[in-house]
Each structure stands twice: as structure tokens, then as C-alpha cells.
Amino acid sequence: MVxxxxxxxxxxxxxxxxxxxxxxxxxxxxxxxxxxxxxxARRLLGSHALLGLSTHSPCQAEAGEALRPDYLGFGPIxxxxxxxxxxxxxxxxxxxxxxxxxxxxxxxxxxNPQRIPEIKKRGADRVCVVSHLLLAKNPTAAARxxxxxxxxxxxxxxxxxx
Numbered sequence: 001m002v003x004x005x006x007x008x009x010x011x012x013x014x015x016x017x018x019x020x021x022x023x024x025x026x027x028x029x030x031x032x033x034x035x036x037x038x039x040x041a042r043r044l045l046g047s048h049a050l051l052g053l054s055t056h057s058p059c060q061a062e063a064g065e066a067l068r069p070d071y072l073g074f075g076p077i078x079x080x081x082x083x084x085x086x087x088x089x090x091x092x093x094x095x096x097x098x099x100x101x102x103x104x105x106x107x108x109x110x111x112n113p114q115r116i117p118e119i120k121k122r123g124a125d126r127v128c129v130v131s132h133l134l135l136a137k138n139p140t141a142a143a144r145x146x147x148x149x150x151x152x153x154x155x156x157x158x159x160x161x162x
Contacts, residue, residue: 002026011050018044018051028052030073033060038067055105057089058096065103072101073128076109077119082130083109091118098123113142116149125150 002025005012011027014020018029018041028050031041041051054073055061064072074097079088088109097105107119108128119127129146136142 013050013052018049021045021049028070030054031069038064038069042068052106054108056086058093061097061101061105065101069103072103072105073108074105075107077107078110078115080108080110080131091115091122094119094122094124111146113145113149116146120150 002012012024014024014026014029016029016031016035018031018036020026021029022045026049029041029045030052031038032054033056035041036044038051038053045051050071051069052071052073053064053067053069055064056075061072061074074094076083076086076088077091077094080086086109094107104126105124106126106128107124108130110131111119111127111129112132116127127146127150129143132146133139133142
């Protein structure tokens with residue numbers, strides 16, 4: 001995956017396993033609240049790798065920022081099948097952290113193109129979308145629609161090219 005994504009200018013971020021970043025050639029690692037701590041992961045990864053942290057409330061986001069990862073995940077905003085045991089925090093929580101955090105944050109959880117205007121109105125400009133893309137008949141078109149609604153000018157190469 002690393003070379004395929006690098007060809008498209010997309011970094012591969014591993015979930016939960018900072019020990020696999022260097023051998024895999026991944027650009028970094030994303031950790032949850034119950035995974036290895038940010039300071040320990042940073043020592044393992046060094047300063048060159050990206051390091052992200054999941055947060056599930058404004059308090060966790062503020063505490064997470066103090067640990068100095070490179071970015072935060074924030075959510076789940078809405079209910080999601082990828083994390084059925086997590087209670088959605090709701091889009092209104094985005095307003096609580098937008099403009100206060102210095103780190104970039106990515107909203108996650110139950111996002112689809114129809115929900116992008118609501119989270120943008122609350123101050124979000126980055127998202128992580130999983131289920132909507134995995135279930136889409138045309139994931140490329142679905143991703144382009146999300147980018148369009150975010151107002152992103154990020155070019156997407158055709159994933160189905162030969």
C-alpha cells in the first residue's frame with residue numbers, strides 16, 4: 001500500500017501499531033485513548049513520523065493537544081457502524097474546539113456528503129470518512145463529492161486507472 005498511496009501523494013497512517021511504521025514505510029501512526037501513550041510512541045517513531053490521537057470529547061481534545069501529537073481525531077460525531085459501542089458526541093461539540101485548538105483536527109464518525117455542511121458550519125474543515133466510502137458503489141465519486149462539499153481543491157487521480 002505504501003508505494004501505491006505515495007504515487008498518489010497520500011501518506012499511509014497505520015492504526016494502533018507505531019512499531020510497524022518504520023518497517024512498513026508508513027508515514028505515521030494513529031493511536032486511540034487506550035493505546036500506547038503519545039510520549040512513548042513519539043520516542044519510538046522519532047520526530048519525522050506523523051502521530052495522531054483519537055479524542056471523544058472537548059476535554060480529551062484539549063488534553064490530547066497538550067501531549068503534542070501532529071493531529072487529533074474528534075468523534076464519533078454521529079453514530080457509526082465502525083465503532084458501535086461509542087456514543088456519538090454530536091456536531092455541536094465541534095464548535096467547542098474549533099478555533100481553540102492549535103492542532104489540526106479531523107472529525108470522524110457517521111460522516112457522509114449530506115452531513116458535511118453541518119460540520120463545516122460548526123468549524124470543521126477536515127474529516128475522516130470510513131463507512132460511507134467502503135459501502136459506496138463508486139468510492140472515487142463518493143470521495144470527490146465529500147471533497148467538493150468540504151471545498152477542497154485536492155486533486156484526486158482516478159483510482160481505477162491502468
